Amino acid sequence: MVSGKRLAIMQPYFLPHLGYFQLIAAVDKLVIYDDVNFINAGWINRNRILLNGAPHMFTVPLQAASQNKLIHEIGLAQDDRWRDKTLRTIALHYKKAPRYLEVMPMLERIFKYPVTRLDTFILHSLEEVMRYVGLRTVIQPSSQIYGNRELRGQARILDICKIEGAQVYVNTPGGRDLYDCETFKANGIQLKFLGSKPIVYDQKQGEFFGSLSVIDVLMFNDLQAIQKMLGNMNFIMPEI
Template sequence: MKRVAIIQSNYIPWKGYFDLINKVDEVILYDSVQYTRRDWRNRNQIQTANGPTWLSIPVLVKGKYFQKINETKICDSRWAEKHWKSIYYNYSNACFFEKTNSQFFEFYQVAKNFSHLSEINHFFIKNICEILNIKTKISFSMDYDLVGGKSERLLNLCLQTKATTYLSGPAAKSYLDESLFQSNGINIEWMDYNGYPLYKQIHSQPFVHALSIIDLLFNVGVENAPKYMLSF
């Protein structure tokens, strides 16, 4: 029995992204598909005194309408310094910031040297998985053969990884051909993101779930974080 998930890489993703990873044996970062603007690939949100704000990595998009995620390049190397300053300013008084900030500072020192968005995303995803003690194998869609339409490509990735179950996010319900998977002996399960417990966020605002996981780590700490997730 092998459970697989196939997801596009996101920048410092929210807790649900890591719950999905933690529920499978292998996750494939599906970055050999078209980059989408104003999406989660190059940005995520953190909490501030004035509510959620975006941290966005500047990427080259002009005239590159059909570029793939793993072809997308960074256009301003100062992004990492700016993001860390914003994180420090907004989370330095969080309960567990002192225990975690040096590690993330080092992550940003390394990440600023990458030239491609996929490299940055994978670097943060891999290291945050290690922080959370998530042991799931991380692989890349470019390492496999991609053929067919949307559902066919996902099916073929599952077949190549010898998956018996494909765990998908709920957004794919609008296009995924479930019968195609079933006829090939692969069961489909849908990730349910309902039921996350609340925790004390540093800024006195209405609680926001859809923030980068760094909000959870800085507010409750690495050891307590699994209590506020769904896969542990």
């Protein structure tokens, strides 16, 4: 059992895979790391859905995106036609999914949300999905608070944990090489990594494709099944 306030820090991803929401479900507060450099060809503004029985990338077009800019400085493309185009693609290929009629109105609210900044657009999308699946984790964009951008890497993570009064910092398994357990322990913070069993569900086709956008999970699973998936995880102690 993990006791104490649990905190996670992640860059904002648009309609990310289920593991992102499992992390949200595992903590009391998620800090959206939106004042770090944008990553070209990353997962911040794109993800994958099923298209003709195979993974297909969809992208949120951006205006003057650059790795020299911070995420919250990036704007959406001025031409809004991509919003309806992406919605039509989703509708065409998921219209026979069992939860299509329930999920599509939420996706329309997400894609048609009338903002021009990428960070605000992504934050709203995360909040919409969280509300749909019943997650009440608090979300805090890092650009609005903390004032510690001069710090880097682990030092900044620790400082945010202290400001938030967190006793536990939770990260994905991919962060094992980024953080030192003893340093966290010396600062009075437990370092934990989130583990989960492989999740497979019926995509109404032969071969299963995992790690798709949460859109796919929402389309093929009812709320009870999704909530069970969100709880299908455990905390892994780092190796010392």
